[in-house]
Amino acid sequence: MALRIYNTLTGSADELVPGGIKKEKIGDYPPVTIYSCGPTVYGYAHIGNFRTFVFNDFLRRYLKFRGFRVDHAMNITDVDDKTIAGAVTESISLKEYTERYTAIFQEDLTALNIEPVEHTPKATESIGAMIEIIDLLVKKGYAYAMEGSLYFPVDRFKSYGRLSRLNSREIKSGLRYDTDEYAKDDVRDFVLWKAPKENEIYWDTPVGKGRPGWHIECSAMIRKIFKTTIDIHTGGVDLIFPHHENEIAQSEAAYGEQFVRHWIHVEHLLVNGSKMSKSLGNFYTLRDLLAKGYSARSIRFLLVSAHYRKQFNFTIDGISQADQALERFDNLLIRLKEIKKEGAPNPHVPNLIDSIFADFTGAVDDDLNISRGMGMVFEFIHAVNTMINDEKLTRMDADSIMLALKKIDAVLGFIFSEGSEKPGIDAAWVESMIAERLAARNSKDYGRADAIRRILLEKGIILEDTREDTRWKIRN
């Protein structure tokens, strides 16, 4: 079975064929080249932004799970109107400003268990690559100057609008564009290189003094890193037009070859039924939520679990539900670790493991249907729990199930939580309390036993008695 993913360019779920030439085995393919539109580092990214970044991470992890190699780039936009304005507001240099928010962004990615990608180019460090493409566009007649800026003439690029399916840009009713107000020949034309403004950062280059237009950055970086047609380009749906449309126009006009084979767009995160965005002010940052006591792990679970092509309404209640669901994993892992039974492995376990891999892969191969895939994982958990109840698992079985879960978690990234030992809790003290409680129970002093349970609960520690002994865990 092949991995199929919806391609915005073709409007259908296309098989992923890295390099564009079909091979017999996945291992024969060249690395999948992926470019993801990264953040503009002004202020804190919100979790709507992180939905896309978590998706990118899930995608690359799944590709690796399926045996592909990946070569993935994500840019950092560190010069544009917003970053310039932000630096002015905070009265610091642009570099200082963008470095601050880039560092914060990286911390958030780490908190969400997002893997580092192979390349993270910054706009300000890629000016040379931008000049190269702009120069080519000028030479080929795909650029015109006006008031010191360079623009791309959209009408010269015949397939413009193919990605967004906006053949001739429709004008919103009741809103008329006065073309005289635009310093361009056509309202659709976009800027490649912006003329310097008073007191603003600029670069003195062969194509003139100024700074990059928004779209040129991605085209230039893709060329610089990957040299030729890339396999996958990802981003939020709001980038389809005009950003990605313009990237295609520039790159294909300049280099005369296909820019990207497979366009993947992630739908919006909604809050109270409307798009979460900075301009609307209806957003949560990761830090807001962590400060309220929700875990990054639960947020990752929530963001991963929603299918990427569906708008997803973000709610606090949703995080709580995710929290509860994660406890099923935690409890299963605790139970698996406790299995001590020696002896030959249960012959049914390998079949069970084979089928979870087959079911999971079958589901996710279908346009990354992770919701169904996770349903399969929960069914697996259920089956394993039942076998534990019936004492049908040996130590070896438990280890092989644990290994299978680790492989699946290489994709999901939330089953095994790191740092389960929370700081501020003295394990030895907990153990001594448990011992005291055991003594109280043995002498049938249940009042004392229950008091100890309450004392620990106040510290967020939950006691659970099993047949052999008492285990403890930290309340989420």
Next chain:
RNA sequence: GGCGCCGUACCCAAGUGGCUAAGGGAGAGGUCUGCAAAACCUUUAUGCAGCGGUUCGAAUCCGCUCGGCGCCUCCA
């Protein structure tokens, strides 16, 4: 105004032509247990926004209606 998406149980969410409509959360009953928890078992949509139509057969295809959202402008 143009283009597109969505409406499945108390909540979240798969399923897009054919056995009894996945899965998670929450609730109820049960097993186990000094208590509690965990886990397991049972249970909660003759029903898939509404109305028509196509079909032997539709949540799934077509039409209309209602409701919600997105893009067309910086935006993940």
